Amino acid sequence: MTGCSAGPVTGSGERVVVAGVAIDPLTENQVVQHVVRALAAGRGGHIVTPNVDICRQVAGSARLARLLAEAELVLADGMPLVWAARIQRRPLPERVTGADLIWSLSKAAARHGHPIYLLGGPPGIAEQAAGQLTALHPRLKVAGVDAPPYGFERSEEGLARVREALVAVKPELVFVGLGFPKQEQVIANLRGDLPGAWFLGCGSAIAFAAGATARAPEWMQETGLEWLFRLGGEPGRLARRYLLDDLPFAARMLVRAALARR
Structure with a gap:
């Protein structure tokens, strides 16, 4: 690779x-x-x-x-x-996270007049996130929000609807919170329609910004334990991913890094 x-x-x-x-x-x-x-x-x-x-x-x-x-x-x-x-x-x-960039990029967008767009999350969450962002940055221009239905990207009609709504308002910063790899695939399909815009694949950042999902305490973020906080909140969904897939991969990654250093 x-x-x-x-x-x-x-x-x-x-x-x-x-x-x-x-x-x-x-x-x-x-x-x-x-x-x-x-x-x-x-x-x-x-x-x-x-x-x-x-x-x-x-x-x-x-x-x-x-x-x-x-x-x-x-x-x-x-x-x-x-x-x-x-x-x-x-x-x-x-470390540079999507959950932090949605705030810092929105702050810069408010200062320079760049309209933003929020794409993703359950119904109503993007609106809540927009409200939180504009409450902190009153000059922020929110061009639009969209919470497309599950599986929209698998049909030409679903993707076309999202594209038309996005292109109609011409945002310059688009936060796409659909999870990897879906959000990156959707961005790849939309970039050509807005070549002058920046797209951020931001995962759960929209839900974090809305206050609908709690972020780990700062000390857990800094010590690499944010995954443990999220696991405690959603064990049924995340246990296999974190414990059986990601932890062994992380251990192998660190061992390989040590061998590369030697």
């Missing part, structure tokens, strides 16, 4: 390969600055924030690897990735 082919962001340094995924060594602030500059120049893009679970899925699929390869920015959303990079002596400056 190859890393991302788009190349590193100017001034960010060479991308760091962790678990076969090439990651941009950027801080959250640098990401926001890059997006703002690109929007001012009329250039759009796609941000992917892989964590351990995404890296595991990508490792077994050339098709998913291509989705990451087509993104302009690939950022480490997961402390184990930061640890592995550090062990390899190719450190990443920090």
Whole structure:
């Protein structure tokens, strides 16, 4: 499996390969600055924030690897990735999550007048998130919100409806919270219709912003235990993924990083 082919962001340094995924060594602030500059120049893009679970899925699929390869920015959303990079002596400056970027990019969008769009989540959640974001940033322009039905992306009609609604309002920042890999596949289908917009595949970030789903305490985020907090909240859905799939993959990733260092 190859890393991302788009190349590193100017001034960010060479991308760091962790678990076969090439990651941009950027801080959250640098990401926001890059997006703002690109929007001012009329250039759009796609941000992917892989964590351990995404890296595991990508490792077994050339098709998913291509989705990451087509993104302009690939950022480490997961402390184990930061640890592995550090062990390899190719450190990443920090963890950069979609759940944080939805706030920092919205703040920048409010300052510079870039309209945003929220796509994903159960009915009503995107509206709640928009309300929370505009309460904090009153100048923020929310061009629209959409909560398409489950499986919409599998039909031409469903995807066309989402595309038409999006193109009609011409947002410049689109937060797509549909989960990986669905959100990246949808973004790949929509990018050509809005070449000057930036798309962020943000997973549960819309639900977090709405206050519908609680985020882990900061100390759990910083110590790599956010997965444990989420497991406690949704054991039936997440137990197999986290305990049987992701933990062994993370352990192997860290061992390989140590061997690469030697």
